[in-house]
Amino acid sequence: MIDAHTHILPTVDDGASDKEEAIRILKNGIADGVKTFILTPHIRNDADWNKIDAIKQAFVTLKKECAERELGIELILGAEISITPDLPHKIDSNPLITINEKHVLVELPFLQLPIYTEHVLFKLLVKGVTPIIAHPERYMYLKGKSEIIRQWVENGVMLQINTGSLIGLYGMQAKRTAKKLLKEGLVHLIGSDVHSDKKKDYGFSRGVGIIKKIAGHEMTHKILVSYPWEVIRAKS
Numbered sequence: 001m002i003d004a005h006t007h008i009l010p011t012v013d014d015g016a017s018d019k020e021e022a023i024r025i026l027k028n029g030i031a032d033g034v035k036t037f038i039l040t041p042h043i044r045n046d047a048d049w050n051k052i053d054a055i056k057q058a059f060v061t062l063k064k065e066c067a068e069r070e071l072g073i074e075l076i077l078g079a080e081i082s083i084t085p086d087l088p089h090k091i092d093s094n095p096l097i098t099i100n101e102k103h104v105l106v107e108l109p110f111l112q113l114p115i116y117t118e119h120v121l122f123k124l125l126v127k128g129v130t131p132i133i134a135h136p137e138r139y140m141y142l143k144g145k146s147e148i149i150r151q152w153v154e155n156g157v158m159l160q161i162n163t164g165s166l167i168g169l170y171g172m173q174a175k176r177t178a179k180k181l182l183k184e185g186l187v188h189l190i191g192s193d194v195h196s197d198k199k200k201d202y203g204f205s206r207g208v209g210i211i212k213k214i215a216g217h218e219m220t221h222k223i224l225v226s227y228p229w230e231v232i233r234a235k236s
């Protein structure tokens, strides 16, 4: 299985604090059935954009470490980028921070939907970069706004929900919204959004179990196989 949203890359954001914690998180994921990890450190401000070289270096180092330990997994570099009006422009000068230069995981603010959201999503799509909205079920202002979300998806935007939302880690509202999005066929990818090794239970397989129960066979296959494959094998 493919975990599309993780904070495992050490020392570059609020995720893993060192190499050993990163390895422990990866092992928790492997035990829970994950074979491919998309590494998506936060990029939230100008200081984070200036860390991109450090992020790339940390990626090369972790990949080498995993190969030496023969973990048998695939690591793919991406980022979870907070939406800003100049995001499409910033990606031009940092194309390697997108997943295979074709997809970008976009975080929205938790309090309010920015007025420039549509414009930014549209500009990314026009560039041939597909925005993946990170955990839409966690933004309370999107509660009951299926029509906005459906419009995004019809325009080509992808949605990633957190397995933790399905198992209740973020409360009832996020759980309800995640299930509703699944039932409506609006989900493309799942991610753990893991930040540490504190919970031994990675939570991925339990989330997948819920998806299998409520999304139906065809949709489950798309979420677990087809869409992630489309993202990680995309070529410019």
Ligand SMILES: [Fe+2]
Pocket: 005, 006, 007, 080, 193
């Ligand atoms: Fe995240």
